Amino acid sequence: MSVRARPISPHLQIYRWTVTMTMSILHRATGIANYAGMALFALWLVAAASGQEALNQVNLVYGSWFGQLVLFGFTWSLVHHMLGGLRHFVWDFTAMMEPGQREAMAWVTITGSVVLTLLIWTLFVWMA
Numbered sequence: 001m002s003v004r005a006r007p008i009s010p011h012l013q014i015y016r017w018t019v020t021m022t023m024s025i026l027h028r029a030t031g032i033a034n035y036a037g038m039a040l041f042a043l044w045l046v047a048a049a050s051g052q053e054a055l056n057q058v059n060l061v062y063g064s065w066f067g068q069l070v071l072f073g074f075t076w077s078l079v080h081h082m083l084g085g086l087r088h089f090v091w092d093f094t095a096m097m098e099p100g101q102r103e104a105m106a107w108v109t110i111t112g113s114v115v116l117t118l119l120i121w122t123l124f125v126w127m128a
């Protein structure tokens with residue numbers, strides 16, 4: 001029996017990659033990362049409530065270069081996700097929905113998240 005060739009629906013690889021696609025993926029990825037980051041924050045709170053010794057141990061890990069790298073990434077993730085959330089809030093008013101406007105907002109979100117993260121760390125970590 002011969003198999004009839006059927007039309008194939010377009011899939012990911014035929015589309016031109018766009019910055020808005022990247023943002024969609026990043027919003028989900030940062031949402032998941034925020035869960036993990038919040039677990040780290042909860043651990044720190046539990047340690048603080050448990051006593052000085054426990055807090056010192058957690059601070060030692062969080063203060064190491066690797067801990068700082070993870071916390072920096074968590075800060076970026078939170079800020080990026082928050083700006084992404086505000087982007088959705090703007091869309092809730094059916095504003096900024098044209099292709100050029102969506103791309104502009106995507107770039108503002110990416111750039112803004114990096115700038116805000118650096119600002120937060122400069123003010124509250126590096127200069128504190």
Ligand code: HEM
Binds near residue numbers: 084
């Ligand atoms: C620790 C805090 C947060 C966590 C753990 C978190 C987690 C998540 C996760 C897992 C998703 C689902 C992503 C997906 O399935 O595509 C999501 C979506 C969303 N989040 Fe958050 N989020 C946090 C904070 C925020 C904040 C502060 C805002 C707003 C300023 C926000 C706005 C949104 C919006 C609007 C969506 C839906 C996006 C869509 O419809 O595609 N989130 N979040």
